[in-house]
Structure formats: C-alpha cells, structure tokens
Amino acid sequence: MRIALFVTCVNDLMFPDTGKAVVTVLERLGHQVEFPLDQTCCGQMHANSGYRAEALPLVANFVQTFSAYDAIVAPSASCVAMVRESYPRLAPSDDLTVVAARTFELSEFLVDQLGVIDVGARFPHRVTYHPTCHGLRMLRLGDRPRQLLAAVEGLTLSPLSGAEECCGFGGTFALKNPGVSGAMLADKCAAVCDTGAEYLAAADNSCLTHIGGGLSRSSAPVTPIHYAQILAAR
C-alpha cells in the first residue's frame, strides 16, 4: 500500500510538527509514508468564499499529485471534507472520484483502514477534545479521535461541555464577522477552561489557531495541540 501524506498548506507553513507527528505514528505502526512535493493547497478557502474559478486549478493539482497513491492521509478534517464532499460538486470526474474515496482524515485511516486504536503513545496529561464541525458533521468522525486519545498511556480525557458547538472560526468568517466570531470564541474558551485540562486537542489546526489565539489573549493555562502530536508522543 502506497501511503501519501497530504500535510495541508496551513500545516506546511505554520504547524510542521503536526505533519511530522503523522509520519511518526504511521512509521511506528510499520508503514512507509511518502510526501509528494507537488502538493500545495486543497482550495477550501477559495471554494467556500465563492471563488470557484480560483479553486479549480488547485483541485486539478490535488488530483494529479495524489492519483498514484492507495491512501492519502491528512491531519485536517476540514481539508479532507473539502476533497471528499466539495470536490465532486466543483469538478466531477472519474479520476477525482477515485482519489476522493482514498483520501482519509488521520483517525479514519487509523481506526477504519488499519484497525488500530492503541498507537503506542504516552502522554501523561489532562486533555480535552473539541470535535471540529467539518469532522463532526461532514466526515462523521464520531468517536474515532476520542477513542485513539483514550488509548494513550497516562492520558486523562476531560469531557468538554457544548463540545459540538462551533468555535466561531469558519475561515474568512473570522475576518468578515469578527464580532460574532469573537462571541462564539469567548464561550468556547470558557468551556475549555472549565475542563481544567492542560491541553486542548482537535483535528484541525485552523480551528485550534482561533481557539488558541483566544486562550492566549486571556492568558489561559491551556495549550492547543493537534491530536496527531499526542499520538506521536511517548
């Protein structure tokens, strides 16, 4: 099985440790990972903002870059949702159907494709998990990330109240409607702080940047972390 890592543009520039963590976890489980350098951005921001014409070349680049692989694994629920749910509407083609069906968010790949729950990680900390909207309602990740976290040695998982409510990020929404976005963020930060957790984990660094920015602004003692980095720790 040829496995490709789709790191996503946000992680490439801002969160390289998340990409490294995916490589660490998959190699620990005995798999070889490739990183096709032709990959860039999935085009989600363009498409969701209404710039279809600008998104199409990025869709084409994604399909071309990853068509040779049996599995494409990404540490981002929203980018995978873009590929699987939105690509077929934007530019339907046979090649696209094949590539989209082989594109997985990390927890889907670990739990459904590899059948693994315990990835051999150790992380002796109290963690709370925020299920990001596209993972929750587009990919239907359900309990998968929490199952993986619960199997980590030493980790205590604290439930997050109102977990299924959006954090208020929403891509360009955060810039176009900063007031509403900030009001949603304040409620999410309060819920996170109430858990008493040291770390806030999620499947999307974009949402974590938003929530983390709010936590940092109020000097809250909670560190945002992509859950892949917890799975890589030992």
Added chain:
Amino acid sequence: MTGTGNVVTPLPFPTAARRELGDQQLRHNLRKATHTIRDKRLRVVGEVSDWEQLRVAGAAIKDDVLARLPDLLEQFEAAATAAGATVHWARDAGEACAVVAGLVRATGTAEVVKVKSMATQEIGLNEALEAVGIQAVETDLAELIVQLADDTPSHILVPAIHYNRSQIRDIFASRMLGVDASSLTDDPPALAEAARRHLRSRFLSTKVGISGANFAIASSGTLAVVESEGNGRMCLTLPETLISVVGIEKLLPSFADLEVFLQLLPRSSTGERMNPYTSLWTGVTPGDGPQTVHIVLVDNGRTDTLADEVGRQALRCIRCSACLNVCPVYERVGGHAYGSVYPGPIGAILSPQMSGEGANRTLPYASTLCGACFDACPVRIDIPQVLVHLRQRGVDDSRGRPSAERTAMRTMSYVMRDRRRYAAALRTARRGAAPLRLVAGRRGALRRVPWPLSAWTSVRDAPLPPKQTFREWWTREHSS
C-alpha cells in the same frame, strides 16, 4: 419577479450584528430560549425510529411539488374555487397588500384579527393596512407582544424570543389597554390571562380574520394552519370573512402527504410530538365558519428562487425554525441582525434569493458553515451548500470590478497551483515573519497585526510560523 417587502436587510449583516452583540440581556435571553427548544427537539426527534426516512420523504414530496408547481397551483385554484373560495394572485408584496386591503375595505370594517403568519409579515401587511386606516390585531401571544412593543419579530416561530418575561410584563403594563399595571406580575399564567382578556372581545366582535397557511392541498383546495394557542382556531372560525395569504411553495399534492409533515413540523419547531391545534378548511361550508373565503397566492421572489437549480431547495422550507435554534450565529445576534423577517440560516439563503443578492449580499457570509442547520432541517435543505453557492453567485456577478479580496484570492490561486511558486511563497512568509519573533509575546504570539488581518487580532492572538516549513524539513530528512 424580484421579491419586495420585509425580506431586504437595511444594514450589512456585520454592522447590524455588532449592534445586537452589545446587548448582554438579549444574548442571555437568546441563549436560554434557543437551548431550551434545542434540547426539547432533540428529545422528541430521538423518539422517532424512522426520523431520517421521514426527512427524506419530506424533501422528496417538496421537490416533487417544486418540479410541477404550475400544474399544482392551477389544480389548487380550481379545487378551492369549486369549494366556494375566491383565489387571487399576487406577484410581489405590494400587489398582495393591495389585494388584501381592497378585500378588507369592501367589508366596511376597520379592524381585522390575525393568525400568526410569516407570509403577512413578509409582505408588510400590518403597515399596509394601517396606511389605509385598518387596524390589524395580532392574536398570537408572541406576535401581540411584538406588536404592542412597536417592534419587529426576531424569530420565525417565537417572534418575541428576544424578550424575557419581566420585559414582557413591562410591555403589557405600559402598552396594553385596560390592563391593571399595578397588580400585573411577570408570572407566565398572569401574563397569558392578561393577553386572553385583551383579545377575547376582539375574537367575538371582529368581522374579518387574516391568516397564512402551513400547507395548501392541491387536490382538494384545502388550507391547513398548525398552532399552539387556539387563537388561530378563533380567527379561522368566528369572523364572517377569512382572507389567507399563502406563498406559492406551500402546496402539497394530496391530503395524505400531511402524514409526513404533521410528524416533521411540530417535533422540529416547538419540540412537541403533536401540536395542540390543527385547523383545516376547504372553501366555504354553509352555516359553519366564515361564509366569505379568500386565498391570496403570493410569489414575491419565489419563482426567481425556483429558477436556481442549487438554491431552489430553500423553497422546501416549512418554517419550523429548527435551524435558527441550533445556529451558533443566530444564538449570539438574534433575528434583527438579519434585517429580513426570515432570520437565521434559512433566512441567509432565502432572503437573498427572494430579493436578488444586491441588497442582501452580506447574508450568505453570516455563517461559519458549521452544518448544524443541515442536520436539524426536517426537509434536508443543505443550507451550507446553498450558502457557498450564493457566495459564488455574488463573486461571479461582481467579476470585472476591482476588489482587494479578489486580488488576494487570484494571487493565492496562482501561487498555489504550482509547487515551485508555492514553496517560494512559504519561504518568504517564514523569513518575513522572523523579525516579528522579537516583538511576539511569551507564547510566540502576536497581539496586533496590520490590516487586513487586524480583524483577527481584534479578539485573538496570532501565531508566527516556525523556523522551518514541513517541506523544508522533509526535503532535508530525505536528501541523502
């Protein structure tokens, strides 16, 4: 024909939202009310084992109606006419108001009683009647509160959701004629009793009733109103003349289709298994109920909406307002921020389509695309999909005009479609950010960045890119 009336927002959404966000009492009221209805809905929906099949059936029936709307409308007109009703057609809000005003004036009365109706709010009927000297009395408790307060509804189902009971007590005490202000408390039964006394004489004396309809049955010409308080039943049965204002998308092919919708609607809207009052009437029944029955079928932008292959699913809407109650944006700002009488997620896709995007162009952006609305919708309207579609329509319509956003999007698309340009851009971003580390705080975060990203740091810190991108790390690791 483009829709008119109260479907156009006077202010851009972000501006109106900012105004509403400043009201702490409003936010508290909305949070309490939406969460209560949200939890009730989840409980009663969870009881129905075939809920998903019901949603699919509801969507399919509505799609069938939309696919053959002209035929069904003619069928409805013929059946209703045969049953003794008079059917009128209105292209927009102005025409609909003129028809109703003319009918009321012909009766010689100066007062009408109203059943809660979104269609009449949409066309601005109360204001239009007032302009010709006719007073419209709202008889739904929440609509009455809003009317007494000289306010506008902020929710499809619960128009006074933005008030708590002590605010309602104050409105009654100062605005309701004949109420004993000194002894009125904010106890809900006391408030209901005051409203009941206020309305009772109106029900018994008023000659004209005005309603909308939740459903219109094409095969029989029957109209249906679903309600909780019994005020509707009074208005539909006591007056001599009944005028119903009905959007053309309200049709169902046959009586049997109500089976699906009378399960979907109450559970989705009030979170009840069954609503207390369901009234159905077919034209005129001699000796029973209103002896003069008029039906005004209103387009007001619905035909335009129907013409859009993606956007037309908004016409499946049965006005349950489940999407409002689960929407994190609505919960923070309330209905007034949306301008139109249709607020929340459904309003964000319905209002711009009915009015033409121009006036409502900020509404499709009033969402994080979190998808909670789609999950809650009893007729499976994929609201996030339509929001993105309308954003696309807006972008396409304004092509050729200069815009900073378009330039940024085009530049990023150009850079990101090629690996070399992309890698160079990441390098530049990483290097450009390096000096900022000197001013960054303890966590390596920035408290303020310049426009256009200043909106980001208005409420949250911004991170800095690390010293090495992922691809730089990978290339170095795998170079040997």
